[in-house]
Amino acid sequence: MANMKDLAKATGLSLATISRVFNDSDKVTAQTREIVLSAAEKLSYRPNKMAAALRSGRSNSIGVIVPVIDREVFSSAIKSMEEVLSASGYNIIICQSHESYQREQEIIENLVQLKVAGVIISISKETNTTDHLAVLEKENIPLVFFDRSLELGKLNSVVINNYNGAYQATQHLVDQGCRQIIHLAGKEKVPIFRERRRGFEDALRRNKLALEDGDVIAFDESQANRVAQLTARLAAEPRPDGILAHGDISALVALRVLNEKGIRVPAEVAIVGFGDSLFCTYLEPGLSSVSQRNEDVGRLAASLLLEELQPQEADRVVAHQVLPPVLKIRKSSLRRPQTTDE
Amino acid sequence: MANMKDLAKATGLSLATISRVFNDSDKVTAQTREIVLSAAEKLSYRPNKMAAALRSGRSNSIGVIVPVIDREVFSSAIKSMEEVLSASGYNIIICQSHESYQREQEIIENLVQLKVAGVIISISKETNTTDHLAVLEKENIPLVFFDRSLELGKLNSVVINNYNGAYQATQHLVDQGCRQIIHLAGKEKVPIFRERRRGFEDALRRNKLALEDGDVIAFDESQANRVAQLTARLAAEPRPDGILAHGDISALVALRVLNEKGIRVPAEVAIVGFGDSLFCTYLEPGLSSVSQRNEDVGRLAASLLLEELQPQEADRVVAHQVLPPVLKIRKSSLRRPQTTDE
């Protein structure tokens, strides 16, 4: 509707002065500012951010790319990103890669064309190269990884220490008296799941506990198969007395099997999940779980990007933040008196 | 970097022709198109969408406003919106109102300044007027409500029939032999929770079942209070044999109480939740729940908006879609043989 030109005409001032008023430039008298603002009010003027973005070369949009949005780890992280970024005047454009490298590539291309100010990404399972991200560097668009990253040194990223999370959880099970702990593993292809497995195995080793074949139950696309494998292992000797699941849903599946077999939790088998999903605390028994600190990760990734967006004062150092996860202990793994989180 | 002017210079063609090539205008020879495209390749040209948007007056961004993103109902709906909209070349800008009317207002203002093509919104709990949305109509920006809407006639919206969902679930409990059903209600202020309660009460009435004071357990901010109330009611006569919760988390809380009291589910008390959260199917016993069809709602809302974005052929009729929810029956409410969903 009304634009700056109209305001200039209405106030008798020049375009430049009008612009200065809306950019909080201090080079303008309180009086003229008053005049302009009241004229703006009268004409119900609304700045056109597209025009501003075009002229100044940078939009205040930030692209956020996740495999899929409806998973707690992503939606929680995005939640806090939105909070941090919108507080600084940025808005976020959400894109889903659906775990496809090609789609990820298309999204990047699109975001570049949109002239986003920055990008935050959790890469797809297929992605194992940064080729498609090179264009961002060329266009000088800062990039931050979160949750899932690539193991290359020169990238900004915020992740949790999956190895340590699994290690902590396993140690906790040992501390609770478990001696025969098994691991429900995640997809071998996904680095964070490999890390968790490694943490599990190292913890056993440090505690001088045996790790037999079959103690790590490999991920299988078919849930039925996983259930069958788990059932078999539960019946075999030596009987498991602890389970570390690679995720909370995985833990739920296990709980279900245990329930059906009439195996008591945590008395006979203690169990710990990974992810600290919302429902963990509402289960009976409450499910112990390793918190991935999704909101912290999101907040940090956003803050990191904001820093990157500041006019580069010095040559910035690449930040590679690795957060220690927090083990949330609940009834499902509590066999000895200890303080819980609730 | 390179822009259309550069391409024009490189190919000896005019700016207009270059533009036509990238807009798939048919008014251009296959040959010149070839020339332009190869030049674009060589100069690694990338269209600047901001500039295009400014000139043509339309951005291809769509604002999506939700109270908060990390709740299944919203993230699932957004998931399918993103799929539908990105397939049509739109990108979506996510905003969280945090259940604040004022924040909602600010967001709308911001989206208008960004010149979004359309808006999809699930209103905050505080919102009971459309005052802040008037600007959208004035600026000719189409609007679609989803999940939560306002009860005014002239608005596009996609919602589920909460009344019917609760009714179905209650009827199901009756069919399973429950005669003393209680309801864990949601916040009285929120319309969809009132609807659910109404559906519950009507279903009892139609089945000529008594509804005593105390059979509807009012929502209380404090979970401890809710647990206490529920515990009390469970101990009182006539003993409840069925529970309809206003949400799945609410049902989880109830399950926990039942478990602690040693009351068997579904044998002694059958229970149905609302929302069909991801975890319902993994619980033991599986939690029956009313599916809100989040993805359907999201998909439909997006489609509705897309229609609205078409150049208005005729005067369009306001669409007010009310989807019937789907009751997912699992073990928690199954006392008689019946087919389940898994």
Add this chain to the structure above:
DNA sequence: CAAATATATGTAAACGTTTTCAAACAAGGG
């Protein structure tokens, strides 16, 4: 074959800002 029509390209003005540079004006110092 000239006139009429269709098709392909070119010219130039927008879109609504930001921003550089210059101009005007006031105040302070000698």
Add this chain to the structure above:
DNA sequence: CCCTTGTTTGAAAACGTTTACATATATTTG
């Protein structure tokens, strides 16, 4: 009272497209 300095304002170009209109070329038609 002139010169310098500092502050506020103005003029105009730019950002990279789209698009109405005009023009040039090719095709059809009687």
